[in-house]
Amino acid sequence: GEDVEQSLFLSVREGDSSVINCTYTDSSSTYLYWYKQEPGAGLQLLTYIFSNMDMKQDQRLTVLLNKKDKHLSLRIADTQTGDSAIYFCAVNGQNFVFGPGTRLSVLP
């Protein structure tokens, strides 16, 4: 079946850039997503990228897609304390398959 993997934890200092990585196995995925989950809350769609793109930028967020290696990354520039959350990578196939989530901690 489809599999999506992420590193579980990331700590960065406020003002630095954060890079969250994701790998997936389903090469037929057409859309790939990044969701943010703050403590006790539901999911918030941050951004998504179509599989024929290799980069998408939206303000502080940059998504890079290496389709050959099935590798997706989310870069957050000038990371703030409000960015502390769990970030889920997801791919759109028959179902939405989620990665385990990366817990981002931003240190002052």
Add this chain to the structure above:
Amino acid sequence: GAVVSQHPSWVICKSGTSVKIECRSLDFQATTMFWYRQFPKQSLMLMATSNEGSKATYEQGVEKDKFLINHASLTLSTLTVTSAHPEDSSFYICSARGAPGATEAFFGQGTRLTVV
């Protein structure tokens, strides 16, 4: 983006009772709705997928008689946790997708269920 409203946001119930959670798409017709469960500090686990007017498709290991899903209209799906037990305590999240192959699914805010 489109809005999905999930109700209630949190509920506490006694062991042995049943709890119904509603998921509504407010400004679009959801042909497919997904129900997820999230244990503390863990990722989302897909429980079932439901298409309007059809029986839900449950993931392996999910008891369909315990987690009843009804998707009677294009804007409403319900999840009923029957004869709830403390181990059913969890965070339940629904998502809704419009047309098949639509670019994204929209998520409800989640329901925190505590069974005492």
